[in-house]
Amino acid sequence: MTPLLRVSHLVKEFGGSGWLRQRTTVRAVNDVSFDVRAGETFGLVGESGCGKTTTGRCILRLIEPTSGEVTFKGTNLATLNSHDLRLARRDLQIVFQDPYSSLNPRMRVGAIVEEPLIIHKIGNKSERATRVAELFTLVGLDPAHGSKFPHEFSGGQRQRIGLARALALNxxxxxxxxxxxxxxxxxxxxxxxxxxxxxxxxGLTYLFIAHDLRLVRQVCDRVAVMYRGRIVEVAPADELFLDPAHAYTQALLSAVPRVDPADRTVRVVFDHEAYQAEPLREISPGHLAALR
Amino acid sequence: MNSTSKPPLLRVDGLRTVFALPDGREVAAVSDVSLALNAGETLGLVGESGSGKSVTALSILRLVMPPGRIAAGRIHFDGQDILALDEAALRTIRGRKIGFIFQEPMVALNPVYTIGQQIAETLAVHRIARGAAARAKAIQWLEAARVPDAARRATEYPHQLSGGLRQRAMIALALCAEPSLVIADEPTTALDVTVQAEILDLLRELRASLGLALLLITHDLGVVAEMADRVAVMYGGRIVEDGPVGDVFRTPAHPYTQGLLACLPGTSDGRRLTVIPGTVPSLGQFPAGCAFAPRCPHRLGACDVAPPATTSIGADRRVRCVLHESATGVTS
Structure with a gap:
């Protein structure tokens, strides 16, 4: 079965250009490849600066990747022109972290959810209004609140609004x-x-980008761990948490504070200085790790 | 309280801190908060946004700024009545006897002075050391906080350090006057999980070697479980439950504590998480009765009448909930 989304050899470099400036480039995303299967939740975890957010944005081309391919339903998004990319984005949406800054404070929330429908010229005014009400109900909000502004909602409700907007185009x-x-x-x-x-x-598929490992274990089917722009391990969630193979994954898991003293493990400290990038290889079926 | 006869290092009784709204009304951010902390002990103060945990900490140092003010209560630290002190006397306590570690070191550290200058300045202000001796001591404190290459780092500015190093510098700054109590407000929230683990290790180490008492304010129950001896859970400006951390987390008595522990990922079977319905009440919108009542699965008529009193439920444990009020031992 072909995956819904295939990311291959994705690279994103920042910096490097500019007059009178040193030509140093940073590889925020370095040769990242993974597949996301239809209907699954695929987790991308790592600490700040590991490249997980940049990877997500490169997939949508909110940031232009430097090289690599992003194949979604058989189409390479990386080479689409802006018109075709906009069409493809109907099928590929994003929900942001901060429900305070990702909603326009001057727009009524009904208009925020309706906006994607207008941009993609879907339905007439009354059809759109029906759809917006439907979306509000879908995410557990009262459709009567569509005329309010974002600041009138709590953080959790705002995240529901962001979700309704993402779902507007199915x-x-x-x-x-x-x-x-x-x-x-x-x-x-x-x-x-x-x-x-x-x-x-x-029947949604999620690419779930997070740093909270407890949460990732709860919601994800498979998880990829990123470190310094590269994926160092990919495995089914339970296997990754029970039997991490890469030293960095082990360090990451052992650092999570545990509520139950019985869950506490010996802390593994990762030697950042000694880290050497290795290619991913399969160590057991479905479990890949960047080990020699 | 505790079986020891010595009075606690810090004792807060019936603290009430209010904020004036533009229309002149006053709303209580903290109501009837009582807590005690013995020398060398760690108390975890847990709560979500708006629960009053940070305002409680600021009140202890009398750092609540207008339109806020401490409206009632008593705060005793090391035999002194904090609320009766003048500003000059307060300055000998703030930073000297009570150290402070903030969530965001980039805000707490002064961007135009080097790390070493800031520590040396603190030592000079508190008349511990000055000049070259203060600079040498600053480097020693950075070393104690496990800042690698401390002599060089002392000459750097806060923006030149990574988040983890900045938090270490902040810890060195908070500890350099050798306080007996450190108040740490979300000291690791802005950090990555592996850096958090290192900082918690450091705090544990320094706590033991310096005999510090620690008031640790956080929303992370895992951090409290690993660091604290006792825990106080805040909701809607009040402490709803407190006791030894192991006991409270094993057998939580308040429905809010129960809900908070149950909704953590990894505690329920299968994929769905247990949910606390509704949202955290914001300041000025606390209900007349128990603040948690609108979200509580055990809500009774009495819950909406008045905030429940604190009930003692066994050794060193208290809870503020009508479900436990029928038992004897009402303490306030």
Whole structure:
């Protein structure tokens, strides 16, 4: 079965140009390849600066990749012209981390959710209004609140609005970039469950970008761990958490504070100085690690 | 309280801190907060945004700025009545006897002075050392905070350091006057998980070697479980439950504590998380009764009448919930 999304040898370099400036380039994303299967939740985890967010944005070409291919439903997004890219983006949406800055504060939330429909010229005014009301209900908001502004909502509700906007065009893949990390602990679970309900109901596929390993284990089918722009390990979620192969993955997992003293493990400290990039190889079926 | 006869290092009784709204109304960010911290002990103060945990910390140092003010309560630290002190006396406590570690070191550190200058300045202000001796001591404190190549780092500015190093510099700054209490407000929230683990290790180490008491404010239950001896859970400006950390997390008594522990990823079977419905109330919108009542699965008529009193439920444990009020031992 061909994957819904295939990222191959994706590279993104920053810097390097500019007069009177040193020509140093940073490879934020370095030869990243992975597949996302239809209907699954694929987790991309790592610490700040590892390149996980840049990878997500390169897939949508919100940031232009330097090289590599992004094949979505058989089409290479990396080479599409702007018109075709816009069409492809109907099917490929993003939910951002910060529900405060990702919604225009001067727009009514109904208009925010309607905007993608207008841009893609879908339906007339009354059809769009019906669709917006439907989307509000879908994400657990009262459609009567469409005339309010973003500041009148709590963080969790704003994230629901962002989700309604992402769902407006019936996408098959949603890139969720830290969708709950700005929310209060007691509210996170509501949004996580909503994401899972919507997945079951609408057959969505998620690329779930996060740093919270506890959460990733709970929601993801498969997980890729990124370090310094590269994927160092990919495995089914349970296997990755129970039997991490790469020293960095082991260090990352052992650093998570545990509520239950019985869960505590010996801390593994990763030697950043000694790190050497290795290509990924399969160490057991479906489990790849960048080991020699 | 505790079985020891010595009075606690820090004791807060019935603290109420209010903020004036533009229309003149006052709303309480913190109500009836009482807590005690013994020398060398770590208390975790847990809560979500708007729960009042940071305002509690600022109140202890009398750093609440207008339109906020401390409206009621008593704060005793090391035998002194903090609320009765004048500014000059307060300055001998802030930074000297009580150190402060903030969430965002980039904001707390002064961007135009080097790390070494800032520590040396603190030592000079508190008349611990000056000149070359202060500079040498600054380097020693950076070394104690495990800043690699401390002599060079002392000459660098905050923006030249990584997030983890900045937090280490902040810890050196907070500890250099050898306080007996450190208040750490979300000290690792802005850090990556592996850096967080290193900083927590460092705090544990320095706490042991310096005999520090630590008031650790955080929303992360895992951090509290690993660091604290006792925990106080705040919601809607009040402490709803407190006790030894192991006991509280094993057998939480308040429905909010129960919900908070249950909604953590990895605690429920299968994919769905257990949910606390509703949202965290914001300042000025706390209900008349128990602040958690609108979200509580056990809500009773009495919950909406008045905030429940604190009930003692066994050794060194208290809870503020009508479900436990029927038991004897009402303490306030």
């Amino acid at each position: 996408p098959s893949l949603i890139i969720a970039d830290e969708p709950v990390s700005a929310l209060d602990v007691s509210v996170q679970a509501q949004v996580v469950n909503l994401l899972q309900e919507l997945q079951a109901r609408l």
